[in-house]
Amino acid sequence: MSNTTPKRHLWRDIHVFDGLRTLPESMAVITEGSRVASLVAMREFDEGLAEGCIDMGRGGVMTPGLVDCHTHLVFGGSRADEFEARLEGVSYEEIVRRGGGILSTVTATREASEDVLLELAKPRLQALIADGVTTVEIKSGYGLTVEDEVKMLRVARRLGEALPVRVVTTLLGAHALPPEFQDDSDGYIDLVCQEMVPAVAREGLADAVDVFCEKIAFSVVQCERVFEAAEAHGLPIKAHAEQLSNLGGTAMAARHGALSADHIEYLDEAGIAAMRDAGSVAVILPGAFHTLRETQQPPIAALRAAGVPMAVATDANPGSSPLFMPTLMLNLACTLFRLTPQEALAGMTAHGASALGLKEEGRIHEGAIADLCIWDIDTPAALAYAVQPGRLRQRLFQGELTHAV
Numbered sequence: 190m191s192n193t194t195p196k197r198h199l200w201r202d203i204h205v206f207d208g209l210r211t212l213p214e215s216m217a218v219i220t221e222g223s224r225v226a227s228l229v230a231m232r233e234f235d236e237g238l239a240e241g242c243i244d245m246g247r248g249g250v251m252t253p254g255l256v257d258c259h260t261h262l263v264f265g266g267s268r269a270d271e272f273e274a275r276l277e278g279v280s281y282e283e284i285v286r287r288g289g290g291i292l293s294t295v296t297a298t299r300e301a302s303e304d305v306l307l308e309l310a311k312p313r314l315q316a317l318i319a320d321g322v323t324t325v326e327i328k329s330g331y332g333l334t335v336e337d338e339v340k341m342l343r344v345a346r347r348l349g350e351a352l353p354v355r356v357v358t359t360l361l362g363a364h365a366l367p368p369e370f371q372d373d374s375d376g377y378i379d380l381v382c383q384e385m386v387p388a389v390a391r392e393g394l395a396d397a398v399d400v401f402c403e404k405i406a407f408s409v410v411q412c413e414r415v416f417e418a419a420e421a422h423g424l425p426i427k428a429h430a431e432q433l434s435n436l437g438g439t440a441m442a443a444r445h446g447a448l449s450a451d452h453i454e455y456l457d458e459a460g461i462a463a464m465r466d467a468g469s470v471a472v473i474l475p476g477a478f479h480t481l482r483e484t485q486q487p488p489i490a491a492l493r494a495a496g497v498p499m500a501v502a503t504d505a506n507p508g509s510s511p512l513f514m515p516t517l518m519l520n521l522a523c524t525l526f527r528l529t530p531q532e533a534l535a536g537m538t539a540h541g542a543s544a545l546g547l548k549e550e551g552r553i554h555e556g557a558i559a560d561l562c563i564w565d566i567d568t569p570a571a572l573a574y575a576v577q578p579g580r581l582r583q584r585l586f587q588g589e590l591t592h593a594v
C-alpha cells in the first residue's frame with residue numbers, strides 16, 4: 190500500500206482572524222490533510238505537536254481563504270470606450286439605453302467560443318487567486334440565449350477544474366433584455382423560466398439563480414416569476430436589487446428566502462426588515478459604487494443595527510466594476526461605506542460564504558476546511574488599511590499549498 194499519511198503543516202506565533210473575529214492571542218495552527226487539525230494558543234502549545242509537521246514559519250496573520258461571492262468573470266470584449274464616455278458625463282443608464290453597456294458585452298460573449306471565453310477568464314481568476322481567493326462565485330448573464338448562458342456556465346465550471354479554487358456558479362439569465370426580445374420583455378422572462386432554468390438545472394450547471402431587478406432590467410413581478418421557476422427546480426435564489434433605484438426587489442427576494450440581495454444602495458427600512466426576517470445576506474459591492482461614481486450610500490448602519498450579515502465582493506465585470514482585486518474591496522468598503530476592517534474581512538470570508546449558501550467555507554476552527562491565507566502583515570486590519578499586492582505569503586486550498594513566496 191502507498192503511504193497515505195496526510196500531510197501536516199504547522200504555523201507558530203500567528204494572529205488568526207477566524208472569519209468573524211480576531212482571536213485574542215497569538216496562535217499555533219496545524220492542518221492535517223484538507224482540514225484544520227488544531228488551533229491552540231501559543232502559550233499552551235506543546236512542541237510535541239510539531240512532530241511530523243512541515244514548518245510553515247512564524248508570525249503574520251492567518252485568515253480563511255477569501256470568498257468572492259459576486260463576480261461576472263466570464264465575458265468577451267472590453268468596455269474601455271464606455272469608461273471614457275462615462276468620464277465625459279454619460280450615465281450608466283444612458284449607455285444601456287443606447288444599446289451599449291451590458292448588451293455590448295453580450296454581443297462579444299455570444300461571438301466567443303467556450304474555449305476562448307475560458308482563456309479570457311483564466312487570468313482574471315488568477316488575479317483573484319493571487320490576492321487570496323479560494324472560493325469564487327461566477328455568474329452567467331452575458332449570453333441571454335439558452336445556448337449562450339449554458340456556454341458561460343460551462344466555462345465557469347471548467348475554471349474550477351483548471352485552477353485551485355472552488356467555483357460556485359449562478360444563472361443570471363434575467364440580466365438584460367436581449368435585442369431579439371426588444372418589445373417583449375415578458376416573452377424573454379418566459380424563455381428564462383420555461384427553458385433556461387430547466388436546461389441549467391438538468392445539466393447541474395448552476396448552484397443558484399440571480400436576477401437584475403431594476404428599471405433598466407426587469408420588474409419585481411418578472412423577477413418573482415424567475416424565482417418561482419428556480420424554486421420549482423430546487424435552486425436557491427439571489428438578486429441584484431436596489432442598485433439604481435428602490436423598486437422593492439429586495440423585499441420580494443427576501444420573501445422567497447433569498448440567499449442574498451446585492452448592491453442595495455437604495456434599500457429602505459422595509460427591505461432591511463425583510464432581509465433580517467429571511468436571514469438573507471446583504472452583499473456590499475463598493476467596486477460598482479466607485480466605478481459608477483454613485484453617491485447613494487448603502488444603509489450600512491441600519492443593516493448593522495438590524496443584525497443583517499454583510500458580505501463584501503468584487504462584482505468583477507467589464508462594465509460597472511472592472512476591478513479584479515478583492516483586498517482593494519476591503520479597503521473601499523471601509524473608506525467609502527465605513528465598515529470596520531473586521532466587518533469587511535468577515536464580509537469576504539464567513540458572510541461571503543453564507544451569501545453562497547456555504548456553511549463550512551470562510552471560517553477557521555478545528556475541523557474546518559483548510560482553505561487558508563497567510564499574510565505578511567501585523568494585524569488583520571492591515572489587510573483593509575493598505576492596498577498593497579504581494580503580502581500573501583502562503584495560500585492553501587483544501588490543505589494543499591498553492592502559493593508561497
Ligand code: NIG
Pocket residue numbers: 261290291294401429432477504506507508509510
Ligand atoms: O453587478 N447590475 C448589473 N449587473 C452588473 C453589471 C454588469 C455590467 O455592467 O456588465 C453589476 O453591476
Ligand code: FE
Pocket residue numbers: 259260261429504506
Ligand atoms: Fe453584479
